[in-house]
Amino acid sequence: MNARIVTGPAPGTTSTTTTATTTQPVTGPAPGSDAGGANATVARANKPQGTADFSVAAVFSHHMVLQRHRPIPVFGHGKPGMQLRVRLLDTAPAADSGAAALIAEAAGQILPDGSWRILLPSQEAGGPYQLEIRDLTGTQLVFHDVMIGEVWIASGQSNMEFELHSTREAAQAIAQSADPMLRFYNTPKSGDISDALFEAERESSWQACSPDTTGTMSAVAYYFAARLRRQFGTAMPIGIIDCYIGGTSITCWMDQATIESSDAGRPYWQRYQQALAGHTEQDFHDMTLAWKTKFDHWNAQIESARTANPNVSWDELNAAYGECPWPPPVTPHSQYRPTGAFTAMVARIAPYAVRGVLWYQGEEDAPYSASYAVLLRQMIALWRRVWRIDIGADADQHSSDACTEHTAYTAYTAELPFIIIQLPQWIDRATDEAHADPLDWPVIRDTQWSASRDIPGVTTVCTIDCGEYDNIHPYDKRTVGERAAAIVLRTMYGYRQIAAWGPEPLEIQSYGNTDDGGGVLIRYRHATGLRFNGTVPGTGNTDTLDAVSRAAGQSGFELAGADGIFHDATAQIVPAGIKIGGTAGIFGRENSVGRADDGTPLNHATVSDTPISHTPIDDSTAIRVYSPDVPQPAAIRYAWKSWGPAPVRNAAGLPAIPFRASVSRL
Incomplete structure (x- = not known):
């Protein structure tokens, strides 16, 4: 088997390492990301948290952006049978009454399984608005500074995770990033539904772009969104839902039933089960703690060395501090396990209304490139199912205005657009000097392009010129993000003069x-x-x-x-x-x-x-x-x-x- 390359993070830097070889398909997290487990989150003051009677999904917060021209699903959990009402209000006082004007409202009931979903009718771009959710007892959740515009999900692994502060142009880009109408939400990274995830979700919030916030945003997504903002002008809010984890296989973003339904996916699940066999919960705890301790120590040394000498080479760092301790152990709670990210991340933000998905992933699956064509198509189909909403089936709990959009909305959700960012060029030095190119990445690239030819609503962004030799995390994310923006501006927003x-x-x-x-x-x-x-x-x-x-x-x-x-x-x-x-x-x-x-x-x-x-x-x-x-x-x-x-x-x-x-x- 061809040797694979381990790449580890270097927090706060603009460089990565390609280090020791292994027989496992490991690519690791993006440099500067939080790869050690739970996200580093900052508590957001006054975020409505809900009650034991009802709560709303964590992706709803102050400053959120809702998708225009689509019915707006508002959803969460609570006690079965409880009646809820959702209202969207214009916070600008009406001239005649001085009160906030009602823009839209709809009501519904919490289902026997504890879930609820209420659709507001579609709206034009605008804001700021106020979103209210209340029960019949008078308990209510109120979200302020809500905008309506264009919303995109940015998902995948480390090259989508690669944060703006780690790019080569970071200082200038962040200094110029202030834009109250460009907003983002970092979905808490997790592979397990746990108390730690619930705490991270309580602390998560939509944020407006500013020099204080944009550093932790996906660099590809930032440049993509900033390009849309420039094209649309100041009147169009843009929202990005960051939903990614570096080092994840595509099977991390799928459910178990889908993985096990094909010959391409079953081996992934079998390898995972074999890795768990014979271990206890205490074993998993001890292995994870030991790895995290070693990983955090290595990270601290690397960060300190790079702070002291920003020009230090990775050969020097590896000689001084050893190779990146990657991958982490396989456990039933890991964010790198099959189904983990889908269960703990995707399923918890769906079906938040979005325009489409930016997908940048595939590096981790290169050793199994022959299986990727099936898995990519299965994942797209799965996500389209979880975002599909049958308005007709729930007509009794929605306003008539929402029901009139049944045909258009069903067609949209059945073809949730995917913009696939094709893998760029890359090879590690050792493999190149040994003339041992396994030719896995060309197969992944071909699969990504084939998907855009075979599947309606899928487009591929060619980035063959954006790679870097011996660096699996290329620094140039501006070209990638802006190229993706050019494609959607031309094909989805009607700007036919743009070269895409x-x-x-x-x-x-x-x-x-x-x-x-x-x-x-x-x-x-x-x-x-x-x-x-x-x-x-x-x-x-x-x-x-x-x-x-x-x-x-x-x-x-x-x-x-x-x-x-x-x-x-x-x-x-x-x-x-x-x-x-x-x-x-x-x-x-x-x-x-x-x-x-x-x-x-x-x-x-x-x-x-x-x-x-x-x-x-x-x-x-x-x-x-x-x-x-x-x-x-x-x-x-x-x-x-x-x-x-x-x-x-x-x-x-x-x-x-x-x-x-x-x-x-x-």
């Missing part, structure tokens, strides 16, 4: 024999100004290589024949009207892949030997790939390495998506 897509292979076709000047032609969509730029991440606009052709080993393209062995290939951008092998290139619509200009996914890539017509190729939209080592190509791939050349870009500077495809020959 890098070049995507639309049509692929083999022709002739490379001995006679043939090869493979790739026609790209979103390819205005198609060019080669740089080689690996960080080299764009710094090299003197040709912008219209690249030699084998520098192009990022590889070809394989019938033997399945890939060889580096030469690549050349084909200008309009060029004759290749006696013909000019154009490809049939049936051989297409990628997405239309509006973001609509097209079909899977297929490749054929159908003769190329004489219709000219559009300027700078095609690349010819060839290799003398592969006279009859049977397969092609681009950027199919954990770390390697990926130089294709368009005029907007957006990178081409990595891909692989078979080449059929007659």
Whole structure:
């Protein structure tokens, strides 16, 4: 088995370590995050806590942002049978009465299982409002400074967890972050429903962005939200629900029934059960305490060393203090166990109304990359189920205005949008120097892109150019967040002038024999100004290589024949009207892949030997790939390495998506 890399956190720093090898799939928490267990929370004064009779989910607090243009679920727990009423009030006094104006209200009853959910009718963006929940005895919970706007969930593992204070631009970004209409909620990190979780939830609260608060916000989510704020203007509140844990497998974000329902998920559950076998609760307690003590001590040493010398290298730190003590022990209470984050986090914020989900995860599952395609689709389907609301089934407890939106809302929740951030390039130095790339990350990337082609309402953000060599937590989160924002602004909010897509292979076709000047032609969509730029991440606009052709080993393209062995290939951008092998290139619509200009996914890539017509190729939209080592190509791939050349870009500077495809020959 290929060795895996342990990466540990370094609180308050802008760097991480890739250290000792292990046979377990471990990526660890983001640098600067609280990885030792319970969240470090700050008590929020006057947050309504509820009573033994009824309480509301912890995600409801002062300063929250509610989703516009969707019925608003308000939900919690209490004594079965109790009647509740929810009201939304405009706190600006009415001119005629001086009293707060009623915006919306609805009533409902706590169900036999102790849960309750009441829907308020959808609203336009605005605020500040006041949200009231009361029972028939007069007990009420009142939430102030409530805004209505656009709400997104930011979820996944460490690269989504990576907090703003740990980025390279942290000081400037945080100093300029004051924005009372950009707000966020940090879901308490937990894998177990316990008293510690309840306490963390009582202390959790929505916060407005300011230099005092934004440091603990997901950096990707902050840059995403800030970009939306700039585009929408000051009148549109933006809310982010941070819901992530570094070092988590995708199975941490799924329920047991889903995990055990497939051949892809069952081995995860079996490995977990095997790790628990033979241990007592006292064993779990002792193992966790011993690990946390060691982990906290190591963290304190690293933080102290980096404070004294911000330029100290990780080689020096590892030599002085040893490798990061990671992973933690497997226990039935761990936040890294399968189902843990779903049970203790996702299920406790659902179905809070949101526009969609930003999902950045996959590193932890790389050793099981062949299973990830099934698991990703299962997780998306599961989340869509828990966010789905059947308004018609609960019509008796909602206002008629809410019921009129049944059709639109059901369609929305059935297709909860997912914006998947594709894994960037990364490899650890030891693996690279041993030439032992397991090629797991390219498979995960391909799965993430395939999901956007196969599943309605799923889009992939290509970040192939955003990685860092030997650093699994790249510092540049601005590019990632703003690129995700560009995609949703174009595809979901109608800003069609925004450049959102890098070049995507639309049509692929083999022709002739490379001995006679043939090869493979790739026609790209979103390819205005198609060019080669740089080689690996960080080299764009710094090299003197040709912008219209690249030699084998520098192009990022590889070809394989019938033997399945890939060889580096030469690549050349084909200008309009060029004759290749006696013909000019154009490809049939049936051989297409990628997405239309509006973001609509097209079909899977297929490749054929159908003769190329004489219709000219559009300027700078095609690349010819060839290799003398592969006279009859049977397969092609681009950027199919954990770390390697990926130089294709368009005029907007957006990178081409990595891909692989078979080449059929007659």
